[in-house]
Amino acid sequence: MGDLLNGFADALTPGNLLWAFVGVTIGTAVGVLPGIGPALTVALLLPVTFRLEPAAALIMFAGIYYGGMYGGSTTSILLNTPGESASVATALEGNKMARAGRGAAALATAALGSFVAGTIGTIALSAAAPFVADIAVNFGPPEYVALMAVAFVTVSALLGPSLLKGGASLVIGATIGLVGIDTQTGQARLAFGLPSLFDGIDVVIVVVALFALGETFAHLVAGTGDSRVEPLRGAPMLSREDFRRSWPAWLRGTALGFPIGSLPAGGADVPTFLSYSLEKRLSKHRSQFGHGAIEGVAGPEAANNAAAAGVLVPLLTIGLPTSATAAVILTAFQSYGLQPGPQLFSESGELVWALIASLYIGNVLLLVLNLPLVRAWARLLTIPAYGIYAGVLVFACLGAFAAGGTIADLIVLTVLGLLGLLMRSAGVPVAPAVVGLILAPLAEQQLRRSLALSEGDWSTLVSSPLTVVLWIVVLLALLSPLLRRLIQTRKATSLKH
Amino acid sequence: MTDLEEGPVRPETPEVEHAEARASGLLGVIMVIAAVVVLVDAARLRDSDDALGPAAAPTLLGVLLGLVGGALAFQSRHFLRTPKARPAHLWRLAVLVVTLVVYALLLPLMGFVVCGTGLFTVAALLLGAPHPARVVAYGWTLAVVVFLVFDVLIGLSLPAGPWGF
Numbered sequence: 001m002g003d004l005l006n007g008f009a010d011a012l013t014p015g016n017l018l019w020a021f022v023g024v025t026i027g028t029a030v031g032v033l034p035g036i037g038p039a040l041t042v043a044l045l046l047p048v049t050f051r052l053e054p055a056a057a058l059i060m061f062a063g064i065y066y067g068g069m070y071g072g073s074t075t076s077i078l079l080n081t082p083g084e085s086a087s088v089a090t091a092l093e094g095n096k097m098a099r100a101g102r103g104a105a106a107l108a109t110a111a112l113g114s115f116v117a118g119t120i121g122t123i124a125l126s127a128a129a130p131f132v133a134d135i136a137v138n139f140g141p142p143e144y145v146a147l148m149a150v151a152f153v154t155v156s157a158l159l160g161p162s163l164l165k166g167g168a169s170l171v172i173g174a175t176i177g178l179v180g181i182d183t184q185t186g187q188a189r190l191a192f193g194l195p196s197l198f199d200g201i202d203v204v205i206v207v208v209a210l211f212a213l214g215e216t217f218a219h220l221v222a223g224t225g226d227s228r229v230e231p232l233r234g235a236p237m238l239s240r241e242d243f244r245r246s247w248p249a250w251l252r253g254t255a256l257g258f259p260i261g262s263l264p265a266g267g268a269d270v271p272t273f274l275s276y277s278l279e280k281r282l283s284k285h286r287s288q289f290g291h292g293a294i295e296g297v298a299g300p301e302a303a304n305n306a307a308a309a310g311v312l313v314p315l316l317t318i319g320l321p322t323s324a325t326a327a328v329i330l331t332a333f334q335s336y337g338l339q340p341g342p343q344l345f346s347e348s349g350e351l352v353w354a355l356i357a358s359l360y361i362g363n364v365l366l367l368v369l370n371l372p373l374v375r376a377w378a379r380l381l382t383i384p385a386y387g388i389y390a391g392v393l394v395f396a397c398l399g400a401f402a403a404g405g406t407i408a409d410l411i412v413l414t415v416l417g418l419l420g421l422l423m424r425s426a427g428v429p430v431a432p433a434v435v436g437l438i439l440a441p442l443a444e445q446q447l448r449r450s451l452a453l454s455e456g457d458w459s460t461l462v463s464s465p466l467t468v469v470l471w472i473v474v475l476l477a478l479l480s481p482l483l484r485r486l487i488q489t490r491k492a493t494s495l496k497h
Numbered sequence: 498m499t500d501l502e503e504g505p506v507r508p509e510t511p512e513v514e515h516a517e518a519r520a521s522g523l524l525g526v527i528m529v530i531a532a533v534v535v536l537v538d539a540a541r542l543r544d545s546d547d548a549l550g551p552a553a554a555p556t557l558l559g560v561l562l563g564l565v566g567g568a569l570a571f572q573s574r575h576f577l578r579t580p581k582a583r584p585a586h587l588w589r590l591a592v593l594v595v596t597l598v599v600y601a602l603l604l605p606l607m608g609f610v611v612c613g614t615g616l617f618t619v620a621a622l623l624l625g626a627p628h629p630a631r632v633v634a635y636g637w638t639l640a641v642v643v644f645l646v647f648d649v650l651i652g653l654s655l656p657a658g659p660w661g662f
Contacts, residue, residue: 182551386624410601426521456548
C-alpha cells in the first residue's frame with residue numbers, strides 16, 4: 001500500500017501528470033481511427049516515448065494504452081469496425097444502438113463501464129501482482145517452459161477461428177522470432193548473411209507490418225467502400241433506466257474480465273464474448289438483443305477493460321505476454337531498460353508502482369476527457385479512409401525507422417506487410433503471430449536453461465507438481481477440439497437413431 | 498468501409514469463402530517453402546556442446562511450418578486448382594509496394610518531409626482520393642508536423658535531406 005502511495009506521489013507531479021494527459025489524448029485520438037486497435041496504437045505511438053526518461057515514458061505509455069482501448073470502443077459503436085477482436089462484442093449491440101439514435105447512451109455506458117472496470121481491474125492488479133510475483137520468484141526454467149507451452153496452445157486455440165489457423169499464425173511468428181544471432185553460440189540464424197538481420201526483427205516492425213500495412217494493403221486490394229458513421233444525437237448521458245440496466249452489467253463484466261485476463265493463457269477476447277452471452281441470458285429485455293440492448297454494450301466493454309488490466313498481471317510478474325498488446329508493452333518495457341518478471345517489483349519497484357498509479361490516473365483522465373469531448377472524437381471518424389490509411393502508412397514507416405533505424409527495416413516492413421495481407425485474406429488471425437514472436441525465443445532460452453541445469457535430462461520439465469498440472473492443461477487444450485468433434489458426431493448419430 | 502478484422506462479424510458469402518480458401522492455400526504453400534528454407538538454414542548451423550543446440554528450435558519450427566502449411570494447402574486444394582478470378586485492384590498493391598521500396602531507398606537522400614509527402618500522396622491517390630493537389634498539401638502538412646514533433650520536439654533524429662528537413 002505504501003508502495004502504491006509512493007507511486008501516486010511520483011505520478012502526480014505536474015510533469016508526469018502532463019505526460020499522462022498527453023498519452024491519454026493521443027492514445028484516444030489514434031485508437032479512434034478505424035481499423036487501428038489498441039495493439040497497433042501502442043506500437044505506432046511507442047516512438048513518441050523513446051526519448052523520455054523511463055518514468056515519464058512509462059506513465060505516458062500507460063495513458064496511450066488505456067486511451068487506445070477507449071478510442072477503439074468509440075469506433076466500434078459509431079462505425080462498426082472493431083479494431084481488435086476484443087471489441088467485436090461491443091460493436092454487436094453498440095452499433096445497433098447508434099443506428100437507433102442511441103449512440104450517445106452507448107458511448108456513455110462504454111465510457112463509464114470502462115472507468116468502473118478499469119479502476120476495479122487496476123485495484124485488483126495492485127493487490128494481485130505483488131502476490132503473484134512472490135510466487136513466481138520460486139519458478140525455475142522448467143516452470144517457465146510449461147507456462148509458455150500453455151500460452152502457446154491457448155493463444156492459438158482462442159485467438160483464431162480454428163486451432164489450425166491460430167497455430168499457423170503462431171508458428172509464422174515464432175519463425176520470425178528465430179531471425180538473428182543465437183545468443184548461446186553466436187551463430188546467425190535465418191539472416192542469409194544480411195548484417196541488418198543479425199539483431200533480429202524488432203517486434204514493433206512486425207506489429208506495425210502485420211496490423212497497419214496488412215490493413216492498408218487489404219483496403220487497396222478490396223477498394224475502399226463507403227463507411228457509415230452513425231450521427232451522434234444528444235449529450236452522452238445515461239438516463240436513470242439506462243444506468244439501472246448498466247451497472248450490474250459493468251460489475252459482471254469486470255468479474256469475468258479480470259480473472260480470465262490475468263490467467264497466463266491467451267484470453268483477452270474470451271471474457272468479452274462470455275460477458276455478452278451472460279448478459280443476453282440474464283437480461284429481462286432479451287428481445288432487445290440484436291437491436292441495441294444497453295447491457296450488451298456495458299458488459300463486454302467492462303470485461304474488455306478489466307481484462308486489459310488483468311493481462312498486466314502475468315506480463316509484469318512473470319514476463320509472459322498473452323495478447324498482441326501485451327507483447328508490444330513488453331517490448332516497450334525492454335526499450336526503457338526494464339525486464340518484466342518476478343524481479344521487476346524488487347528491482348524497479350518505484351517505476352512499476354508509478355506505472356500502476358498512472359493507470360488509475362489515466363482512467364480518471366479518460367473519463368474527464370472523453371465524455372465532454374466525445375463529439376470531437378466522433379468527428380475524427382469522418383476523416384476519409386484514404387487520409388487515414390495514407391497517414392497510417394507514414395506513421396508506420398516512421399515507427400519502423402525509429403525502431404530499427406535502417407533502410408533494411410523498411411524493406412522488412414513491406415515484406416511482412418504483404419505477409420499480413422495474405423494472412424488476413426486467408427482468415428488467419430495475426431495476434432498469435434505477435435505472441436509467438438515474443439514468446440518463442442524466450443521459451444527456447446528457458447528450455448535450454450532447464451536442460452543445462454539438469455545436464456540434458458528431459459524429465460526435469462515435469463519435475464514439480466506445477467509443471468505436471470500445466471502440461472496436463474496443454475494436453476487438454478490440444479485435445480479439446482477432437483473431443484468436441486467426437487461428442488458432436490456421437491450426438492448426431494444418436495439423433496439419427 | 499469493408500470490415501477486414503478477424504472475428505465473427507464478417508458476412509460469410511460463398512465468394513468470400515472461396516477467396517479465403519484460395520488465400521489460405523497460397524499461405525500454406527508459402528509456409529511449406531519457408532519450411533524448406535528454415536530446415537536448410539538449420540542444417541548448416543554448427544552444433545554446440547549444449548543439450549539443446551542452436552539447430553533444435555529451427556528444426557522443430559521448420560517441421561511445424563511444413564505440417565501446418567501442408568494442412569492449410571491440403572484443406573483448400575480444390576480451390577487452388579480452380580482458375581483464379583484475379584482481384585481487380587492487385588496492380589494498386591504492386592504500385593504501393595514499389596512506392597514503399599522507393600521511399601526506403603530515397604529516405605536518406607531526400608529527407609523525411611519530402612519522402613513522407615510522396616508516400617502519403619501516392620497511397621492516398623491509390624486509395625481513391627480526389628483532388629491530387631489537395632492531397633499533396635495534406636501530405637506535406639502531416640510530414641512537416643511529424644518532423645517538427647519527432648525531430649525537433651522529441652529529439653528522435655529523422656533523416657534530413659540536403660535542405661535540412
